[in-house]
Amino acid sequence: MSGRLSVLLVGANGQVSTELQKRLQGKVDLHVLGSSTLDLTRPDAIREQVRALSPGLIINPAAHTAVDKAESERELAFAINAIAPGVLAEEAHRLGAPLIHYSTDYVFDGSKAEPYVEADPTAPLGVYGESKLAGEQAIQAVGGAHLILRTSWVYASHGRNFLLTMQRLLQEKPELKVVADQIGAPTWAGTIANSTVRLIDRWQAGQAGPWGVYHLTARGQTSWFGFAQAIGEQLRKAGKPCAALLPIPSSDYPTPARRPLNSRLNCGKLEAEWGVGQADWHEALLECLREA
Structure with missing residues (x-):
């Protein structure tokens, strides 16, 4: 038995x-359960695995994140995004372990003129947002120690995301149309992981703030068009081909699920209560590209 914190990472x-695995490996006793070893649609399987490991902390970044597909997969989205987090919260509470869970700007409808604060009324526009909100509520209903971290526009140098899609399309096409009327903060998964590690460190050092819901995105704001411009600028600096970009309204790019026009989240509470601030979105993009 080591004296290190035992952490269950779901997903x-x-x-x-x-990104969390990169930063936690060697720092804690890390147990990673992916979809091949843990079926999040089976509550009994979740309970069995958590009880077998008895971790001192549970982190849950796993989610059904296919926003458009969720419209036709409501039951699956709710099983993974709503029911499973509630079960994890119950098991964490039973162990006396905190739960760190990630949520989304999609719990809001995007109609507010200013960045959203944690206390603003929720009003999801689609199944994905509804299921993530139900997950937040399930965790809160348990009443154990938890952090629900709402983030937005997540990308990385791996997986499937806007950054990688844009890098490919900008080099393949002569011209590319990108939505310009949705505003938010592109947030590197590394930024989220760095902040999570700092939160864990503060908790372990006895410097934890209050448990609850917090917003965690990069600083600053842009549109998807602006994000694409920043990606294109780096391609050109690297001497790679880059398409001409044309801004379009959301109405020109209809999708099965509606997106919030305002995805900006005010992250002041996390900094005030836990002393954890975020990097600027543009700086984080450059760091992500350097690491790729």
Whole structure:
């Protein structure tokens, strides 16, 4: 038995999980359960695995994140995004272990003019947001120690995300149309992982803030079009081909699920209560590209 913290990380190959593994490996006793070893649609299997490991902390970045597909997979989205987090919260509470869980800007409808604060009324536009909100509520209903970290526009140098899609399309096409009326903060999965590690460190050092819901995104804001411009700029600096970019409204790019026009989250509470601030989105993008 080592004296190190035993951590159960739910989800193996997702963007946030991959970045967390890089930072936690060797620092804690890390147990990673991916979809091949843990079926999140089976509550009994979740309970069995958690009880077998008896971790001192559970981190849950696993989710059904296919926003459009969720519209036709409501039952699956709710099983993974709502029911499973509630079961993890119950088991964490039974062990006296905190749960760190990640949620989303999609719990809001995007109609507010200013960045959203944690206390703002929720109003999801689609199944993905509804299921993630139900997961938040299930965790809160248990009443154990928990951090629910809402983030947005997550990307990494691995997985499936806007950064990698844009890098490919910008080099393949002469011209590319990108939505310009949705505003948010592109947030590198590494930023989320770095902040999570700092939160764990503060908790272990006896400097924890209050448990609850917090917003965690990169600082600053842009549109998807602006994000694409920043990606294109780095391609050109690297001497690679880059398409001409054209801004379009969301109405020109219809999708099965509606997206919030305002995805900006005010992260001041996390900094005030836990002393954890975030990197600027543009700086984080450059760091992500350097690491790739």
